[in-house]
Amino acid sequence: MDEGKLPVKEDKEEALDKLAELSQEMEKSRKVYEHDNDTWWNGLSEQEREDAFYAVCKRIFKADITDNGSYRYALYDVFGFDPGMYMRGMDCGYMGIHNAIGDGEDYQKMRRVNRFEVIDETGRGYVKYLDKDEGIQYSLQDDDRTLKVFIDKMRWKEDL
Secondary structure, eight states, X not given: OOTTSOOOHHHHHHHHHHHHHHHHHHHHHHHHHHHHHHHHHHHSOHHHHHHHHHHHXXXXXXXXXXXXXXXXXXXXXXXXXXXXXXXXXXXXXXHHHHHHHHHHHHHHHHTTXXXXXXXXXXXXXXXXXXXXXXXXXXXXETTTTEEEEEEESSGGGGGO
């Protein structure tokens, strides 16, 4: 192929086919690992499962709650993994857990606000200073396309 020229249509199709094959092999490998991991887990004694659970939760708490670290920080600095664990952490759902913890921490902080502002292109379109007995509750509605904010004396206490 001449340098600087795009591959011909057949070369592109061949490359896409190989990429699809690689993707299928990766998925097959992931399923084998998942099965082997479940077999390993089920072969542990109750004490070994408890110890593994404790060790993992302790590290997640340190990385995500105490240190408020990134996903990479948790994997590499707290768990001590090498970069090869990045995708495996995603496959097992840890990245989702990590992100949910971060979102939950932000939500807890938002529950303690004493001023609510709506900012638009003109600046502060709405400002509400909350009284001591007022609070804010947030709700997603309409298939998560509408954010409703309730400011009142009772509704926010229901979540406590």
